[in-house]
Amino acid sequence: RPHIGVISSGDEIIGINDTLKSGKVRDINGYTITNLLKREGAIPTFLGIVRDNLETLAGILATVHEFDMVLISGGSSKGERDFLTQSIEKLGGKILFHGINIKPGKPTIFATLQDKPVFGLPGHPASCAMVMLQFVFPMLWKLEGKKERYRQRIQGALTSNIPSSIGIEEYVRVEIKEQGGTYYITPLFTKSSVISSFVKASGYIVVPQEKEGYEKDELVEVYLF
Structure with a gap:
């Protein structure tokens, strides 16, 4: 069973039991990621909430050798206060990509550090969860030595x-x-920062990059959560 290190990053992130103040957001992604990993049979270790500080983030990433993979939520958007790529490169790691043509989840980072895979996941909860399902899970199955599981x-x-x-x-x-024996599929058009869409949702549709969407009454395939 793969051992996965999980980190939440950002000055605005606080613990679930901390007093909520203006400009602060409770850590949702840490719980989402660890529970999704458990569902897939992995052993997650939550390494805590890390502030936006290059030295602090690099210090905790230096423990990557203790895990089979490390996942960091937040700090993946391209900006002067996002220190994840700088921390990985400071430690001698290699950024394989930063940004994917997907929605939600565009600012995703994938890197290697000490020969271990490292994902930088978006901070918005819906984006984070979708990248887990579409990208992290296949890597997890590879670490387990399994073929991609049927969804x-x-x-x-x-x-x-x-x-x-x-x-x-x-x-x-x-x-x-x-x-009447027919499934009716209703899209939930909400921002990736809104976690209620995941509470309401039963699954998701993949719209391929070569397609300009789908029309009402069209038959579509839904991946169930």
């Missing part, structure tokens, strides 16, 4: 249009209702 899915009819842009692979969270 349960259904087919149903859309209740509304889903617009999308050419060149971006989009993951749209949906609600599912069954009536």
Whole structure:
């Protein structure tokens, strides 16, 4: 069973039991990531909340040799206060990519450090969870020496249009209702910072990058959570 180090980063992040103050956000991603990893049979270790400081982040990343993979949420957007890529390079790691043409999840980072895979996950909860499902899980299965697992899915009819842009692979969270033997799929159009969309959603649709969305009543495939 792979051992995975989990880090939440950002000056605005506070613990779940800390007093919420203006400009602060409770750590949702740490709990989301660790529970998703447990569901897949991995052994997560939460390494805590790390502030936006190059030396502090580099110090905790130096422990990467203790794990099979490390996941850091937050600090993946390109900006002067995002120190993740700087920390990885400071320790001799290699950034393999920073940014993917996906929505949500565009600012994702993937790197190697001390020959271990390191993911920089977006700070927004929905983005973070979708990158876990689409990218981290396949890497986890590889570490376990397994082929990609079958993902349960259904087919149903859309209740509304889903617009999308050419060149971006989009993951749209949906609600599912069954009536008369037919599944009806309702898209949930919310920002990636809104976690309630995951509470309501039963699964998600993948809109390929070469497609400009789907039309109402079109049959689509839904990946179940």
